[in-house]
Amino acid sequence: xxxxxxGSPAFGMTRARRNALLQxxxxxxxxxxxPTFLYxxxxxxLPILVVIAHSFWTQNYLTIDRTFxxxxxxxxxxxxxxxxxxxxxxxxxxxxxxxxxxxxYPIAYFISFHGGRHKSLWLFLITIPFWTSxxxxxMSWKVIxxxxxxxxxxxxxxxxxxxxSTALLYNSSAVIITLTHAWAAFAILPIFVSLExxxxxxxxxxxxxxxxxxxxxxxVTLPLSAPGVISAALIVMIPTVGDYVTPKLVGGKDGxxxxxxxxxxxxxxxxxxxxxxxxxxxxxxxxxxxxxxxxILRAAQRLAR
Amino acid sequence: MPERPRTERLQxxxxxxxxxxxxxxxxxxxALDDASLTIKxxxxxxxxxxSGCGKTTLLRMIAGFDNPTSGSISVDGQxxxxxxxxxxxxxMVFQSYAIFPHLNVEQNVAYxxxxxxxxxxxxxxxxxxxxxxxxxTGLGKRLATELSGGQRQRVALARALVMRPKVLLLDxxxxxxxxxxxEQMQVELRRLQxxxxxxxxxxxxxxxxxxxxxxxxxxxxxxxxxxxxxxKEIYQRPVNRQVADFLxxxxxxKAEIVEENGASLVVDTLGFGRIKTDKPKAFIRNxxxxxxxxxxxRLRVLWDNATAKFExxxxxxxxxxxxxxxxxxxxxxxxxxxxxxxxxxxxxxxxIPVGTSIRxxxxxxxxxxxxx
Numbered sequence: 001x002x003x004x005x006x007g008s009p010a011f012g013m014t015r016a017r018r019n020a021l022l023q024x025x026x027x028x029x030x031x032x033x034x035p036t037f038l039y040x041x042x043x044x045x046l047p048i049l050v051v052i053a054h055s056f057w058t059q060n061y062l063t064i065d066r067t068f069x070x071x072x073x074x075x076x077x078x079x080x081x082x083x084x085x086x087x088x089x090x091x092x093x094x095x096x097x098x099x100x101x102x103x104x105y106p107i108a109y110f111i112s113f114h115g116g117r118h119k120s121l122w123l124f125l126i127t128i129p130f131w132t133s134x135x136x137x138x139m140s141w142k143v144i145x146x147x148x149x150x151x152x153x154x155x156x157x158x159x160x161x162x163x164x165s166t167a168l169l170y171n172s173s174a175v176i177i178t179l180t181h182a183w184a185a186f187a188i189l190p191i192f193v194s195l196e197x198x199x200x201x202x203x204x205x206x207x208x209x210x211x212x213x214x215x216x217x218x219x220v221t222l223p224l225s226a227p228g229v230i231s232a233a234l235i236v237m238i239p240t241v242g243d244y245v246t247p248k249l250v251g252g253k254d255g256x257x258x259x260x261x262x263x264x265x266x267x268x269x270x271x272x273x274x275x276x277x278x279x280x281x282x283x284x285x286x287x288x289x290x291x292x293x294x295x296i297l298r299a300a301q302r303l304a305r
Numbered sequence: 306m307p308e309r310p311r312t313e314r315l316q317x318x319x320x321x322x323x324x325x326x327x328x329x330x331x332x333x334x335x336a337l338d339d340a341s342l343t344i345k346x347x348x349x350x351x352x353x354x355x356s357g358c359g360k361t362t363l364l365r366m367i368a369g370f371d372n373p374t375s376g377s378i379s380v381d382g383q384x385x386x387x388x389x390x391x392x393x394x395x396x397m398v399f400q401s402y403a404i405f406p407h408l409n410v411e412q413n414v415a416y417x418x419x420x421x422x423x424x425x426x427x428x429x430x431x432x433x434x435x436x437x438x439x440x441x442t443g444l445g446k447r448l449a450t451e452l453s454g455g456q457r458q459r460v461a462l463a464r465a466l467v468m469r470p471k472v473l474l475l476d477x478x479x480x481x482x483x484x485x486x487x488e489q490m491q492v493e494l495r496r497l498q499x500x501x502x503x504x505x506x507x508x509x510x511x512x513x514x515x516x517x518x519x520x521x522x523x524x525x526x527x528x529x530x531x532x533x534x535x536x537k538e539i540y541q542r543p544v545n546r547q548v549a550d551f552l553x554x555x556x557x558x559k560a561e562i563v564e565e566n567g568a569s570l571v572v573d574t575l576g577f578g579r580i581k582t583d584k585p586k587a588f589i590r591n592x593x594x595x596x597x598x599x600x601x602x603r604l605r606v607l608w609d610n611a612t613a614k615f616e617x618x619x620x621x622x623x624x625x626x627x628x629x630x631x632x633x634x635x636x637x638x639x640x641x642x643x644x645x646x647x648x649x650x651x652x653x654x655x656x657i658p659v660g661t662s663i664r665x666x667x668x669x670x671x672x673x674x675x676x677x
């Protein structure tokens with residue numbers, strides 16, 4: 001090899017140049033992300049483009065009319081059924097993210113501040129429910145909330161109610177309860193991480209300056225863990241808007257969400273363009289709400305000072 | 306006639322902090338072992354010792370972040386037992402400064418005032434006053450993350466001082482600063498303490514820091530207080546070899562006790578001959594042997610034909626140059642260890658060749674007896 005390099009200096013130079021190119025930071029960076037990038041391009045960006053394109057076309061029985069139209073968006077935004085479904089989806093996802101964060105925060109706080117040497121054990125225990133299938137977990141809520149379910153029999157056994165309540169299952173509250181449970185771990189983890197980053201001396205300093213445990217929490221720990229709370233809320237909110245399995249299984253007719261309608265348009269109703277328009281509308285609204293959430297929470301954080 | 310320094314007026318004999326046989330154990334390990342001391346009102350008191358000596362444990366117990374296993378702590382005549390940290394008349398400057406990163410300088414300083422529900426103007430006035438005390442006027446709107454180490458330290462100071470505590474606790478406040486800034490802050494801290502007249506309790510492992518700032522120092526080793534005295538006393542008359550060593554260089558000389566009476570000792574040494582010295586207060590006779598110590602700067606090189614009442618002769622075996630001073634290692638016939646001598650360079654000590662025979666002058670009073 002040395003001989004070859006000595007024999008043809010031109011070759012040696014090209015190789016040197018090529019090595020320099022391979023070692024440059026941007027090239028290495030692109031090389032590192034290229035598998036994921038290609039994956040995202042083929043399976044995420046392209047389908048979204050297809051969906052966006054469809055949303056401007058018209059279904060013509062079995063064929064698709066590819067003339068540009070905004071009719072689908074008119075239907076998606078003005079037709080009461082879709083508007084209601086969209087509102088309900090947003091309401092459910094906001095409630096779910098609110099309850100998930102509120103319930104996850106104390107758990108994350110406990111692990112971070114009182115977990116001692118067993119922090120990883122606690123985190124491990126939290127993931128255990130997620131070893132079973134999502135469907136099984138939803139079904140088990142059916143068992144708990146159902147007409148002859150655990151909750152109803154329990155309440156009847158205690159004499160709180162005389163006959164099984166039908167108010168527990170097949171409505172939007174059932175969807176909220178099930179989703180809140182399903183997403184708990186995804187909220188606990190980001191909050192835990194941000195709490196871990198809170199310097200414990202700062203809490204001591206707050207105490208030293210006269211704050212009791214509650215005040216120092218509200219004035220130091222909570223504002224400093226706000227980034228974790230924001231990401232937890234978003235991590236839960238964004239996917240739950242588009243959930244269709246849970247509403248289908250525990251939602252009944254009052255718990256139907258926008259994703260069920262989208263699924264119907266792409267399936268039984270066979271109106272891809274309308275389904276696409278509903279999808280795009282939902283995506284845009286979720287984006288706007290996510291952005292607004294971040295802004296509102298930041299403002300709240302600033303006010304809390 | 307110059308005005309008497311304010312500190313003389315502010316420092317009273319009234320005890321501000323009383324620590325009575327305080328012990329803090331973690332299982333079998335005693336972080337603090339039967340410590341007792343009294344800190345006077347308006348005093349600048351330092352807890353000095355190597356890491357793990359219990360000084361920070363003691364400070365945190367005064368602040369209320371830790372509780373004694375046994376013994377009692379009182380501040381301004383009030384027992385601190387059962388009083389949580391947020392209700393104690395003490396404030397702390399943390400080693401890491403613990404500046405709230407989500408607040409700006411003003412909000413940091415006003416943090417503790419918010420609870421007092423002062424009028425807006427009064428709160429602002431006190432914050433401004435505190436910022437002025439630490440020379441940070443005009444930086445109130447800066448975010449904590451935009452400050453230098455020295456500035457953060459000042460914010461931490463202002464935040465504690467604005468509370469007007471009875472006692473200000475400082476946990477190694479200067480250890481994160483570079484040498485020059487540290488020396489400047491030592492002077493400023495001392496000046497500030499004299500101006501505000503608050504009792505300061507400083508924890509440090511830096512003996513120069515303690516010597517430069519304190520009215521009195523408690524030297525601690527392994528959870529026990531070895532000596533409590535003024536900086537000068539601690540430096541010049543350490544009670545034992547450990548304290549002597551920790552405070553700086555010290556030449557130890559073995560001696561034999563010839564005579565012991567009330568306040569003085571007469572000893573025989575091989576290098577220095579017969580010496581009469583003050584007997585330390587807590588002197589415990591250990592057979593006929595004793596240890597004497599003399600600081601390197603208390604030995605003086607005798608030039609040419611100069612003579613002194615007390616002198617020893619020896620030979621220079623090593624020379625170390627330190628800019629303004631030179632360290633000479635001088636072998637003295639009869640002494641098992643050569644003497645270390647510090648000489649300023651204004652007379653040319655840095656030019657004494659190794660191997661030169663020299664004579665050293667000393668004051669027998671500088672030779673102090675101490676426990677081993």
